[in-house]
Amino acid sequence: MKVSQNFTIQEFVPRSIFNKYGGNSAWFIDPRIVKLMQVMRDQAGVPITVNNWHTRGPLQNRGYRTPGSKVGAFYSQHKRGVAVDFNVQGMTSKEVFDWVMRESQLFISLGVTTIEDWNFTANWTHLDLRWRSEREGIVIVKP
Numbered sequence: 001m002k003v004s005q006n007f008t009i010q011e012f013v014p015r016s017i018f019n020k021y022g023g024n025s026a027w028f029i030d031p032r033i034v035k036l037m038q039v040m041r042d043q044a045g046v047p048i049t050v051n052n053w054h055t056r057g058p059l060q061n062r063g064y065r066t067p068g069s070k071v072g073a074f075y076s077q078h079k080r081g082v083a084v085d086f087n088v089q090g091m092t093s094k095e096v097f098d099w100v101m102r103e104s105q106l107f108i109s110l111g112v113t114t115i116e117d118w119n120f121t122a123n124w125t126h127l128d129l130r131w132r133s134e135r136e137g138i139v140i141v142k143p
Contacts, residue, residue, distance in 0.1 A: 001026075004038040006047075010054035012063035012084070018054070028064040029081045032111040032129055037084065039110060046089040062086060062124070073143070077114070083128035085121070093118045096125040104138050117142045 001009045001023045012029045041048050053060035061071040062085035065078040077083035088096050097118040100107050116126035117140050
């Protein structure tokens with residue numbers, strides 16, 4: 001089920017949620033996450049991978065995570081549906097990190113408040129929309 005030009009809801013929720021809720025799985029993800037990923041896809045001009053379980057890939061916990069998920073932190077922003085881990089085709093996580101920081105005003109306008117330090121996420125990028133004052137800019141966290 002498409003939720004934007006280039007993304008389906010399956011890319012943002014684990015298989016168990018989609019199997020139970022189908023199209024209503026969109027209830028579990030903040031719509032700003034979808035908009036953020038679509039804007040990034042439009043600007044990058046290349047595919048972005050969040051979850052790929054629906055195409056027989058191994059990834060299913062990079063968008064929404066169920067409250068009982070053992071993946072990540074107990075109070076992860078993923079469990080609130082306001083976080084996303086992803087890869088941009090042809091870009092390293094450092095290059096994506098640098099892009100987000102260089103274009104921080106754009107990303108803040110899309111709701112981004114937090115990015116994980118690329119040294120800790122060498123194979124992906126983590127962004128989230130946790131509450132923070134826009135005046136604070138994008139905070140860099142080290143998980």
